[in-house]
Amino acid sequence: MPSSRKGVEVGVATEDCVETEGLQLPRSRMANERLHALIPGGAHTYAKGDDQYPENLAPVISHGRGAHVWDIDGNRYIEYGSGLRSVSLGHAHPRVIEAVRRELDRGSNFVRPSIVEVEAAERFLATVPTAEMVKFAKNGSDATTAAVRLARAVTGRPRVAICGDHPFFSVDDWFIGTTPMSAGIPAATTELTVAFPYGDLAATESLLTRYQDEVACLILEPAGHSEPPPGYLAGLRELADRHGCVLIFDEMITGFRWSEAGAQGLYGVVPDLSTFGKALGNGFAVSALAGRREVMEPGGLRHSGDRVFLLSTTHGAETHSLAAAMAVQATYVEEGVTARLHALGERLAAGVRDAAAGMGVGDHIVVRGRASNLVFATLDENLQPSQEYRTLFLRRLLAGGVLAPSFVVSSALSDADIDRTVEVVAQACAVYRKALDAADPTPWLAGRPVKPVFRRLV
Template structure:
């Protein structure tokens, strides 16, 4: 077991984390500031509370060390406390972080971003992805004069704002009139999307989607969507929160060669520091500015959107990606991990039940029951065994701080988990191996 306080695996417990989780729940709704970080996403009483992180490893308040995947919900792609990023941040913090007028750092950060993502002509920074995507939707409605938004139904999250959250099972507090303005289209199906646009002629302001997720776009799909948007007068928006930098330095649009009207970036952009970006065509973005004759659009106006240290972090991240070939490294690490996990699962007889999916730089896993259906109980079993082995992995999304030894250790732990998984499949019931209630999906109607 990969811990500093060693204990037999069956006695693995996190007493300090358990007490810390109670403290968190007493003061913070849900016990976390992001639902995906909630302790309901982890086996009962085995939700570690983090003390600190360094590189690809994190330590919990109980003193256990873990190899970490999906760091910061995919935001920490260079590893924790990356020296080059910290150096840039420290330099700017010492010069002041926020002023009554723009800092020259804002111009430098915009120039760096537009050089990295040359398909965009203007950019505006914010602190989180939701602000950026909502600004894109607002801008699309303003320039088209249309009320409806079409979102890709196969992608899990776009914004905390009403136009999207109203479409999820957690829609409490959102008027139906708002939700009714959001439509859905399936990923990869141009005919269905055209049918939707034809059914609502002159009504749909934009199509918003992640250009790719756990599946690659079908050949010609993104180009076909671009043509559909042009023909029906919609704004095409790429949510590149995840694909940005991980697919290529210029995002999925740089990899696939299809240019959206607007795109949003975040997550990997700051390596854990709070920064996001809305970018796109000059004629659209200028509608949120001062140099046009149209009605003004309240695009983005955030007190902390241009904090100098976060913009410095973003510049350092982009420079590191370009100069050190980080995207290629993420793919190489992911390919090694995926091959190892698949081999381990097959060797233990669960190759059809523990699946690794997605682009190598953005791997997720699926846990299927004896009937081949997605299973939260089997996910719980798998997560529990990974934690016991010192692997914290709600996904298998890699950071560039991992090394071959980390990957090899992870594969060994996965093999141990798969051996138990096989026992549960043979028994036809994973309950004895869960240690409590199963993990739960984030989007559900009741707590």
């Protein structure tokens, strides 16, 4: 069965774990207490925090395989948004694991570059031919911050222009200072970051004119929940050229999910710099900063100008992570993974929309985004975004064996997994309708509502 509620591989699930109304996670609850006692926030990523899930229904994971994960209470779930969109091939993908295993037996980190580093660079630049050089790191924030530092160095300008419609770029001060979680960041740092709206070339040009010769770069996700307006990305390219700033595409999400070469490969607009991560390693820690040679080279040794401290990380070129990245890229290209992600997403989106409409909540549970990167919005009786209704919806999904903070698919999902998910969504929509009719979801929450990651107070 695609979503059996009793796990036989780990622990022993109680009957309460099987009942739709009585899902209990006693072992996960205890583990969450241990996590909070030792780790600020109870997780190493805020988006994985238990505040993102209904109260007492934040499963702690034992293991995963393919499109399924098991919690330590013995429950199995169909999982979406795996690893915050990073595990796009499914957990423990055989080809990736085998590539990693081969390198582990050969050592993972040396005092000089490994031959794997140049092989990984060659593979990446063959997959993303719009770039001419690449440097690897372990996380997306290091890559985007390196891109910003490089842009400031090559332009001699202080300001960073971010797309204000996109939710996240880096954990570093230049971006986090613009969010509600800005404690500890000097105002002088935040003042150097300005924002432009997605899709509005006139507003962006106005910003560049206002800060004439001060903006080092424009940084944005090239696409998000909607397709870029016709001519928009090409227009940004022209604006950046005309105003002498660096154009940076954050392809952490769009990389591989839009095409093997990212959104830049799909839309045919070449940025000066781009950053990749998430799907690049299928869960292994690897990210990449790539770009035009003349922009990247100041971070190297073969130029006559001031040196730029671009990226220098002890673990940036661990051989097993680079081997994982090469196996991922080969799998995407040879097996047409991006097309499969789109097909699965289209099937899921159609099923969820039909289920919601059939239960009379089609205007309240809204599926958005490219088929390979679906999210959902939960709207109240006034069609306003609601954390309370999100809590209700997540609670019912969990009870039905679906772990879905988003509807972002992995290629390991089967048609049966999608069909089961749609069944569970339909059951959740029936309860959603009851709450809407009552104009009060509170009786179905069983605790506090989930909370947004970026908020000023706990």
